[in-house]
Amino acid sequence: xxxxxxxxxxxxxxxxxxxxxxxxxxxxxxxxxxxxxxxxxxxxxxxxxxxxxxxxxxxxxxxxxxxxxxxxxxxxxxxxxxxxxxxxxxxxxxxxxxxxxxxxxxxxxxxxxxxxxxxxxxxxxxxxxxxxxxxxxxxxxxxxxxxxxxxxxxxxxxxxxxxxxxxxxxxxxxxxxxxxxxxxxxxxxxxxxxxxxxxxxxxxxxxxxxxx
Amino acid sequence: xxxxxxxxxxxxxxxxxxxxxxxxxxxxxxxxxxxxxxxxxxxxxxxxxxxxxxxxxxxxxxxxxxxxxxxxxxxxxxxxxxxxxxxxxxxxxxxxxxxxxxxxxxxxxxxxxxxxxxxxxxxxxxxxxxxxxxxxxxxxxxxxxxxxxxxxxxxxxxxxxxxxxxxxxxxxxxxxxxxxxxxxxxxxxxxxxxxxxxxxxxxxxxxxxxxx
Numbered sequence: 326x327x328x329x330x331x332x333x334x335x336x337x338x339x340x341x342x343x344x345x346x347x348x349x350x351x352x353x354x355x356x357x358x359x360x361x362x363x364x365x366x367x368x369x370x371x372x373x374x375x376x377x378x379x380x381x382x383x384x385x386x387x388x389x390x391x392x393x394x395x396x397x398x399x400x401x402x403x404x405x406x407x408x409x410x411x412x413x414x415x416x417x418x419x420x421x422x423x424x425x426x427x428x429x430x431x432x433x434x435x436x437x438x439x440x441x442x443x444x445x446x447x448x449x450x451x452x453x454x455x456x457x458x459x460x461x462x463x464x465x466x467x468x469x470x471x472x473x474x475x476x477x478x479x480x481x482x483x484x485x486x487x488x489x490x491x492x493x494x495x496x497x498x499x500x501x502x503x504x505x506x507x508x509x510x511x512x513x514x515x516x517x518x519x520x521x522x523x524x525x526x527x528x529x530x531x532x533x534x535x536x537x
Numbered sequence: 538x539x540x541x542x543x544x545x546x547x548x549x550x551x552x553x554x555x556x557x558x559x560x561x562x563x564x565x566x567x568x569x570x571x572x573x574x575x576x577x578x579x580x581x582x583x584x585x586x587x588x589x590x591x592x593x594x595x596x597x598x599x600x601x602x603x604x605x606x607x608x609x610x611x612x613x614x615x616x617x618x619x620x621x622x623x624x625x626x627x628x629x630x631x632x633x634x635x636x637x638x639x640x641x642x643x644x645x646x647x648x649x650x651x652x653x654x655x656x657x658x659x660x661x662x663x664x665x666x667x668x669x670x671x672x673x674x675x676x677x678x679x680x681x682x683x684x685x686x687x688x689x690x691x692x693x694x695x696x697x698x699x700x701x702x703x704x705x706x707x708x709x710x711x712x713x714x715x716x717x718x719x720x721x722x723x724x725x726x727x728x729x730x731x732x733x734x735x736x737x738x739x740x741x742x743x744x745x746x747x748x749x
Contacts, residue, residue, distance in 0.1 A: 345621055345623070345630045345703065347701070348621065348622065348623040348630050348701050348702065348703065349623050349630075350623050350625050358571055358573060358576070359570055359571050359578065361570060361578075361580060361594045362580075362592050362594060363592075363593075363594045363676065364570070364578055364594040364595075364596075364676060366571070366573075366576055366578065368573060368574075369625070371625060373699055373701065374623075374701055375701070377699065379699040380574050380575075381575075381625040381626070382573045382574060382575045382576040383576075383625065383626040384576075384596070384626075384676070409557055409560065410560065411557070411560040411561055411562055411586075412671075412674040412675065413562050413581070413583060413593040413595065414593070414595035414596075414674065414675070414676060414677055414678045415671060415674055415678060418557045418560050418561075419671070419674050421674070456717075456719050456722070457719065457722055458722050458723075458724045458727055459624075459627060459631070459722045459723055459724060460672045460673045460724045461672045461673045461677065461724070462624040462626065462627055462631050462633070462723050463624065463626070464575065464576060464596070464626060465626055465673065466626045466627060467673070468627075468722075487585055487589065487591045489559065489560050489585065489587070490560065491557065491560065501735075504731065505668075505735070505741050507668055507669065510668070510669055510670050510671045510680075511671055511674050512670045512671060512672045512673070512681075512724035512725065512727075512728055515670055515724075515727070515728040515731055516724055516727040516728060516731075518731055519716065519727055519728075519730055519731040519734070522731070522734070522735075523713075523717070523734075529717050
């Protein structure tokens with residue numbers, strides 16, 4: 326049973342990495358491997374750049390967002406809002422920034438606002454999308470848009486059914502120490518730490534948008 | 538159905554992530570969903586911390602390594618060895634550090650040395666494992682050990698059958714600019730950039746081991 330894979334479009338084309346035709350692989354056939362409750366897998370036959378054929382297996386994913394929520398403590402210092410969540414494939418509780426999958430038809434900012442509110446209870450009035458990351462380029466179409474949020478107000482959280490997570494805060498210094506010592510190993514959160522370090526130092530300034 | 542709660546704003550004093558029993562999920566049953574050429578997927582029934590049951594689908598992966606290879610140019614400045622590779626799920630050429638999966642029984646350092654040599658032609662005599670990242674904690678067991686390598690010597694590369702990639706070098710400044718402007722979006726490479734920035738600045742010193 327063949328079906329053609331519709332891939333979510335993600336990210337802007339890069340100025341540097343277009344036009345490498347000698348690396349490209351062309352789709353010959355696309356077959357649905359499996360459609361589970363969550364995983365949707367395809368196996369494509371591809372023509373390699375040397376004319377030979379090969380097989381590529383991958384997960385089709387709707388895309389996701391991550392939010393780096395910035396709080397200001399009583400002394401005027403920045404703190405970030407983080408989560409602890411049990412991640413079943415790793416059989417471990419992981420420290421991570423709030424994140425979640427796009428609902429069908431949902432815009433990235435809508436999703437970021439929804440996930441922040443549902444998972445942490447916070448709403449924010451200042452937002453900026455700083456970039457995108459691809460967590461697993463060899464076997465998934467997933468992208469994760471990276472949002473920063475500030476001017477937070479705490480309300481009630483509304484977790485999905487079967488979703489359990491702890492919310493806590495840390496200073497950027499603490500977070501970076503955890504990235505160094507192996508306490509934080511989640512790739513999206515490590516990527517957020519790169520952004521946070523450079524935003525905090527002023528090396529990567531960002532332009533906030535007020536959203537009321 | 539969701540749950541709601543109000544959250545304390547205080548920081549957790551400890552980064553330790555063991556012992557969060559209220560988040561744990563227990564395996565009830567495990568079923569192989571499919572075993573492809575590359576993807577090996579499972580569906581487990583789990584008992585959630587509230588006593589209800591749910592389903593978790595995930596990819597089982599052997600683990601991988603990434604290498605951040607440091608060159609010194611004629612002026613004494615550091616450059617990193619990078620690759621351009623077509624990543625079929627994203628239908629794009631991506632910029633990334635050399636990386637690859639562990640062979641059965643292979644040690645992490647062996648794999649790092651092998652992948653560096655096969656993909657780039659370089660061998661190195663100074664190595665250090667700085668950490669590990671988990672690219673996709675919601676649906677894969679994959680981990681990627683992060684290695685730095687220096688004292689490089691160029692030999693011949695030996696790509697896997699059907700593997701095509703370009704090797705090139707960049708300054709850490711160039712790499713960080715690409716992380717900022719969206720040219721680099723691969724999560725493992727973004728994580729490596731966090732390490733590179735902090736190793737270069739002296740904030741995260743590393744202890745090299747000579748391997749001859």
